[in-house]
């Protein structure tokens with residue numbers, strides 16, 4: 001990479017998130033300058049097809065002028081106000097109404113926050129608040145899943161099951177538990193069907209609940225499709241078997257729709273795609289097409305009623321952030337939801353999603369690829385050192401990073417999650433752009449093969 005003055009200043013000043021800081025200090029990274037449609041351009045003018053929509057979020061690509069115009073208009077009219085102390089503002093009211101009108105069934109009230117992490121953090125607090133209000137102060141533990149991802153605040157990272165985000169940070173908090181990762185391809189036993197695997201996963205969850213004591217378990221958090229865990233779709237029957245167990249032990253279910261919400265899986269919600277009946281839903285990212293930081297936590301009437309009971313005793317509902325439900329962010333989110341409807345984004349995802357899935361599944365013919373699966377416009381492609389025997393690469397081979405680097409060299413941004421390469425392009429991607437993305441990915445795999453030959457297992 002050419003070093004320019006921004007690169008050098010960046011290395012000298014900025015703490016990069018989720019980055020190998022030692023490598024960054026020595027080698028720097030890529031400074032992105034501008035975006036257009038599904039493409040981004042770096043400072044040297046190199047063009048990349050952004051097959052991750054940034055961080056699974058820039059659903060309308062990188063140049064939607066309507067969102068810029070709406071933000072500007074709102075900045076002129078009311079650039080800031082809050083929703084504390086019985087105040088409100090028009091963009092927040094309009095967004096709440098629109099969002100609840102398309103929300104998964106059973107959602108009754110919405111709390112606006114600034115990020116997915118904050119929405120999930122607030123959910124954790126509400127779960128505790130709810131059980132305090134219900135006179136069950138011992139019902140406080142929250143179960144997440146190994147490789148699940150729910151954010152990076154102290155509490156949301158604790159429900160997440162990402163060991164590299166726990167080590168060094170004194171996480172997880174003591175009241176969090178983790179059940180098994182339902183990644184069928186990687187963890188099924190020889191001859192075990194998806195249904196049988198799902199049964200085993202549900203049994204493991206029930207065993208954990210019983211071991212801890214159901215009276216101590218307050219909630220279960222899950223993403224419909226596991227994003228940060230590797231873009232992993234649930235195995236057949238998984239949620240059908242999990243949900244009755246939650247009901248049986250009176251455990252609240254939060255569907256984390258931060259990635260899946262707003263069309264990613266081909267329906268408005270991943271909860272629709274997988275027939276989930278959550279008590280709480282968190283969403284962010286595509287809520288504003290990522291043009292403004294905003295998230296939402298939606299809850300059922302039952303949870304809200306318990307909060308009302310409690311507020312009789314405690315007075316003020318003591319939670320809130322300065323920028324939660326920021327008017328500019330709400331206005332942009334409102335416009336984003338209008339655009340989804342006007343342009344029939346769901347119909348578009350249903351049309352082009354299968355092209356991406358078929359193209360990625362075809363990469364299973366490549367010597368490096370063991371498994372490629374997804375739904376709608378989200379998918380993961382898993383690299384294997386020996387795919388016949390399902391032997392993964394040794395971590396030192398950094399197979400995922402090698403493929404990610406080769407992709408960037410040919411103008412494609414993908415994300416290596418371990419050795420699983422994730423794809424979540426902007427929802428507006430066209431069939432021709434999907435072809436281009438697939439062709440570039442094919443080149444990246446071919447270029448990675450000689451680099452990884454020595455790490456493959458016979």
Ligand code: PMP
Nearest residue numbers: 115116117149150151227258259
């Ligand atoms: N939940 C899920 C499923 C996510 O993928 C993410 C972010 N990738 C979060 C929560 C956290 O969102 P944020 O980064 O906006 O805090």
